[in-house]
Amino acid sequence: xxxxxxxxxxxxxxxxxxxxxxxxxxxxxxxxxxxxxxxxxxxxxxxxxxxxxxxxxxxxxxxxxxxxxxxxxxxxxxxxxxxxxxxxxxxxxxxxxxxxxxxxxxxxxxxxxxxxxxxxxxxxxxxxxxxxxxxxxxxxxxxxxxxxxxxxxxxxxxxxxxxxxxxxxxxxxxxxxxxxxxxxxxxxxxxxxxxxxxxxxxxxxxxxxxxxxxxxxxxxxxxxxxxxxxxxxxxxxxxxxxxxxxxxxxxxxxxxxxxxxxxxxxxxxxxxxxxxxxxxxxxxxxxxxxxxxxxxxxxxxxxxxxxxxxxxxxxxxxxxxxxxxxxxxxxxxxxxxxxxxxxxxxxxxxxxxxxxxxxxxxxxxxxxxxxxxxxxxxxxxxxxxxxxxxxxxxxxxxxxxxxxxxxxxxxxxxxxxxxxxxxxxxxxxxxxxxxxxxxxxxxxxxxxxxxxxxxxxxxxxxxxxxxxxxxxxxxxxxxxxxxxxxxxxxxxxxxxxxxxxxxxxxxxxxxxx
Amino acid sequence: xxxxxxxxxxxxxxxxxxxxxxxxxxxxxxxxxxxxxxxxxxxxxxxxxxxxxxxxxxxxxxxxxxxxxxxxxxxxxxxxxxxxxxxxxxxxxxxxxxxxxxxxxxxxxxxxxxxxxxxxxxxxxxxxxxxxxxxxxxxxxxxxxxxxxxxxxxxxxxxxxxxxxxxxxxxxxxxxxxxxxxxxxxxxxxxxxxxxxxxxxxxxxxxxxxxxxxxxxxxxxxxxxxxxxxxxxxxxxxxxxxxxxxxxxxxxxxxxxxxxxxxxxxxxxxxxxxxxxxxxxxxxxxxxxxxxxxxxxxxxxxxxxxxxxxxxxxxxxxxxxxxxxxxxxxxxxxxxxxxxxxxxxxxxxxxxxxxxxxxxxxxxxxxxxxxxx
Ligand SMILES: Nc1ncnc2c1ncn2[C@@H]1O[C@H](COP(=O)(O)OP(=O)(O)OP(=O)(O)O)[C@@H](O)[C@H]1O
Ligand SMILES: [Mg+2]
Numbered sequence: 001x002x003x004x005x006x007x008x009x010x011x012x013x014x015x016x017x018x019x020x021x022x023x024x025x026x027x028x029x030x031x032x033x034x035x036x037x038x039x040x041x042x043x044x045x046x047x048x049x050x051x052x053x054x055x056x057x058x059x060x061x062x063x064x065x066x067x068x069x070x071x072x073x074x075x076x077x078x079x080x081x082x083x084x085x086x087x088x089x090x091x092x093x094x095x096x097x098x099x100x101x102x103x104x105x106x107x108x109x110x111x112x113x114x115x116x117x118x119x120x121x122x123x124x125x126x127x128x129x130x131x132x133x134x135x136x137x138x139x140x141x142x143x144x145x146x147x148x149x150x151x152x153x154x155x156x157x158x159x160x161x162x163x164x165x166x167x168x169x170x171x172x173x174x175x176x177x178x179x180x181x182x183x184x185x186x187x188x189x190x191x192x193x194x195x196x197x198x199x200x201x202x203x204x205x206x207x208x209x210x211x212x213x214x215x216x217x218x219x220x221x222x223x224x225x226x227x228x229x230x231x232x233x234x235x236x237x238x239x240x241x242x243x244x245x246x247x248x249x250x251x252x253x254x255x256x257x258x259x260x261x262x263x264x265x266x267x268x269x270x271x272x273x274x275x276x277x278x279x280x281x282x283x284x285x286x287x288x289x290x291x292x293x294x295x296x297x298x299x300x301x302x303x304x305x306x307x308x309x310x311x312x313x314x315x316x317x318x319x320x321x322x323x324x325x326x327x328x329x330x331x332x333x334x335x336x337x338x339x340x341x342x343x344x345x346x347x348x349x350x351x352x353x354x355x356x357x358x359x360x361x362x363x364x365x366x367x368x369x370x371x372x373x374x375x376x377x378x379x380x381x382x383x384x385x386x387x388x389x390x391x392x393x394x395x396x397x398x399x400x401x402x403x404x405x406x407x408x409x410x411x412x413x414x415x416x417x418x419x420x421x422x423x424x425x426x427x428x429x430x431x432x433x434x435x436x437x438x439x440x441x442x443x444x445x446x447x448x449x450x451x452x453x454x455x456x457x458x459x460x461x462x463x464x465x466x467x468x469x470x471x472x473x474x475x476x477x478x479x480x481x482x483x484x485x486x487x488x489x490x491x492x493x494x495x496x497x498x499x500x501x502x503x504x505x506x507x508x509x510x511x512x513x
Numbered sequence: 514x515x516x517x518x519x520x521x522x523x524x525x526x527x528x529x530x531x532x533x534x535x536x537x538x539x540x541x542x543x544x545x546x547x548x549x550x551x552x553x554x555x556x557x558x559x560x561x562x563x564x565x566x567x568x569x570x571x572x573x574x575x576x577x578x579x580x581x582x583x584x585x586x587x588x589x590x591x592x593x594x595x596x597x598x599x600x601x602x603x604x605x606x607x608x609x610x611x612x613x614x615x616x617x618x619x620x621x622x623x624x625x626x627x628x629x630x631x632x633x634x635x636x637x638x639x640x641x642x643x644x645x646x647x648x649x650x651x652x653x654x655x656x657x658x659x660x661x662x663x664x665x666x667x668x669x670x671x672x673x674x675x676x677x678x679x680x681x682x683x684x685x686x687x688x689x690x691x692x693x694x695x696x697x698x699x700x701x702x703x704x705x706x707x708x709x710x711x712x713x714x715x716x717x718x719x720x721x722x723x724x725x726x727x728x729x730x731x732x733x734x735x736x737x738x739x740x741x742x743x744x745x746x747x748x749x750x751x752x753x754x755x756x757x758x759x760x761x762x763x764x765x766x767x768x769x770x771x772x773x774x775x776x777x778x779x780x781x782x783x784x785x786x787x788x789x790x791x792x793x794x795x796x797x798x799x800x801x802x803x804x805x806x807x808x809x810x811x812x813x814x815x816x817x818x819x820x821x822x823x824x825x826x827x828x829x830x831x832x833x834x835x836x837x838x839x840x841x842x843x844x845x846x847x848x849x850x851x852x853x854x855x856x857x858x859x860x861x862x863x864x865x866x867x868x869x870x871x872x873x874x875x876x877x878x879x880x881x882x883x884x885x886x
Contacts, residue, residue, distance in 0.1 A: 309753065328755060329752065329753070329754075329755040330754075330755025333754070333755050341753060346747075346749045346750070347749050347750055347753040348753070349747075350743050350747045350750050350751075351746070351747065352747075353742075353743065353746065357739070361750070361754045362754050362755075364739055364740075369736075374736050374737060376734060376736055
């Protein structure tokens with residue numbers, strides 16, 4: 001045998017209506033290795049992992065564990081084989097606490113009575129050991145996406161799995177957390193666990209993975225050792241062309257103030273204090289302002305207050321010179337506010353609607369899509385979808401009539417971005433717009449943001465991604481514990497300096513200009 | 514074959530049919546347990562209903578009665594499925610139905626109104642009850658099932674109280690419309706003649722079908738339906754894109770209530786039954802609407818057929834030989850069948866998983882064959 005493989009997936013083919021998601025793909029995972037899986041949005045990565053986890057049955061191909069062929073009919077089978085998975089979109093019970101979610105299904109008990117304290121001790125030990133900070137008693141619906149992610153990882157570690165699948169675990173983490181996660185993964189691999197790791201971030205793959213398998217449009221392209229390759233080689237394998245990692249843009253020419261926030265305070269759902277404290281800022285026409293910060297420092301609540309999803313405790317918001325503090329969400333939207341939300345499944349999409357229905361979610365009531373009698377104009381809805389799909393390269397099995405739920409994560413995100421930018425807003429609020437996108441798509445979205453700016457729109461970007469923070473905006477505001485603690489010019493600041501402010505080690509008085 | 518099975522519509526139809534057959538079979542088993550002799554005849558008379566009569570004109574007459582009672586059931590199931598699309602389970606339809614009956618009967622016997630004002634009054638009363646449930650849900654976050662059940666009882670006793678004013682002291686039943694409220698009887702449009710002078714057959718039947726089509730159109734073709742379904746699927750996304758979520762909850766329950774209210778009018782304004790003011794249980798029509806809605810695959814057009822079927826076996830139950838079985842048996846059997854119909858969703862899931870498995874086998878065989886060559 002020579003090599004011992006923990007998992008072998010051989011000749012896997014999985015078809016969905018209108019598309020071959022996996023076309024004869026093979027993947028071999030060595031014991032104790034970290035194996036990255038790379039591919040464009042919709043290439044079939046999540047599908048392949050779902051096959052391994054027993055969520056889908058492949059039409060062709062076999063799976064071997066430790067050299068023996070196995071049948072994985074459902075996630076329970078996978079669990080018994082020691083295979084655990086952190087999904088791209090978390091599968092947590094919203095109204096349960098973090099602890100309950102972690103132990104769900106494997107609750108320690110004595111005579112049928114829960115022994116939660118034992119579980120709590122084990123969870124907190126794991127949390128401590130791997131630096132995965134959680135609040136075990138918080139409700140899932142109240143915590144940030146970052147903490148949900150950590151909950152998912154703990155869930156997998158708690159079950160003592162030996163084959164760990166991470167489907168885009170770093171998409172929602174902060175640079176700090178990503179570094180920690182990389183370390184955790186290395187430790188786990190050193191302990192003998194085998195890890196499959198999906199990411200669109202090439203730097204991460206280069207750093208942590210031993211080998212990398214690339215797939216494109218459902219087909220196997222190749223497997224390379226990361227020690228013998230480069231980032232540009234990987235990206236060329238993935239998209240079939242060179243990708244420009246740097247955003248090209250001209251000097252910005254800020255005009256009049258389009259968005260002005262004064263003294264905004266928003267209550268927190270998770271704790272008694274306010275999540276946003278007396279924040280003031282202005283965004284002008286023709287500039288991109290970025291709110292940077294570590295996840296959970298009030299960015300989410302700030303955006304919700306701004307867009308009307310949460311009520312303000314106090315403060316004033318002006319959009320294009322008009323007071324919108326008490327306007328409804330719809331009024332704000334019609335007046336020219338667009339919002340690319342942080343959580344695409346919770347807010348961004350109606351997953352059971354088709355792609356075309358989702359693409360008119362913000363405009364369905366306009367005369368173009370609804371006639372005077374209140375009937376929908378299906379022809380226009382279809383045309384709108386076809387245009388946006390073409391323009392933003394939204395890939396799916398069946399085009400406009402694809403159910404949004406069946407689309408790949410990155411393509412769902414592209415659909416939301418297409419919808420929000422195409423609304424021609426005056427102010428575009430984009431919360432982590434490139435989360436989960438492949439390098440090619442990120443390049444395209446960044447260009448779109450800059451194009452909005454150049455067209456005289458105001459763009460407010462909220463990002464956790466330091467590369468994005470340094471590259472895209474014209475001005476950076478750092479948010480820490482609900483306050484703006486510093487303003488920076490991306491041309492003169494460094495990632496290290498931003499890091500200090502983001503961690504709360506430094507603080508400056510910011511005067512809103 | 515597999516392709517056909519995968520089709521959503523075919524699946525709905527198939528699962529509904531399977532439920533019906535299983536339901537009948539279980540009903541037969543129960544009859545066998547109680548009294549083996551005559552069990553087969555009994556279940557056949559349930560299945561046959563009006564077809565059990567040998568003469569065509571009698572068949573038509575009893576078909577007419579079944580149809581007359583189908584119309585209100587269609588309305589009830591429309592009421593259920595409409596709210597269900599918005600993510601609400603309007604179990605209060607039963608109470609809204611009662612309120613509809615109350616309003617139309619009082620309009621007819623108390624105020625002496627014609628049939629149209631009575632219908633409108635019934636719709637209004639049902640809608641009013643729906644609005645109460647909706648407002649409680651939207652503003653106080655009271656679960657619609659809880660408030661619906663409470664309102665069912667409130668509606669029942671309110672109706673008993675009000676309708677006591679329009680009956681003879683010596684009887685428990687309200688006046689017959691043909692005696693004291695002729696104008697309120699629904700027009701028969703000549704249908705009466707066709708169904709062997711069954712004077713209960715009338716405008717309610719075509720109206721119910723028209724309402725089913727209307728509901729389908731509203732849900733699938735209008736902006737309003739788009740909003741309602743979006744709210745039902747994902748409340749947060751509906752809020753995010755600025756849909757008036759609270760208003761939509763209230764409006765959809767108001768419409769749902771109006772449909773249920775009309776159901777009450779469609780039954781009592783044919784004069785086929787009088788209201789008994791001493792009853793102490795909510796009429797089953799509203800609850801049967803739940804079964805009809807699910808059996809019909811939550812599709813308004815499907816609801817027409819499922820309602821007819823359920824009414825068919827309910828009526829069929831009255832033909833069971835009561836010299837062999839006790840008088841509750843008819844209701845027991847039809848209730849059994851109706852509740853087994855609720856398994857439609859479960860069956861669909863079964864079909865889909867077994868489909869996936871057979872596909873897998875098929876693919877494997879193909880691969881093996883391919884390997885041989
Ligand atoms: N359940 C499903 N039903 C139908 N089509 C599906 C389903 N799941 C995935 N697909 C399709 O299969 C293709 C591959 O999807 P997959 O989620 O595996 O992509 P991915 O590589 O994970 O992409 P991303 O980076 O965007 O997450 C997509 O075109 C998607 O539309
Ligand atoms: Mg994916």
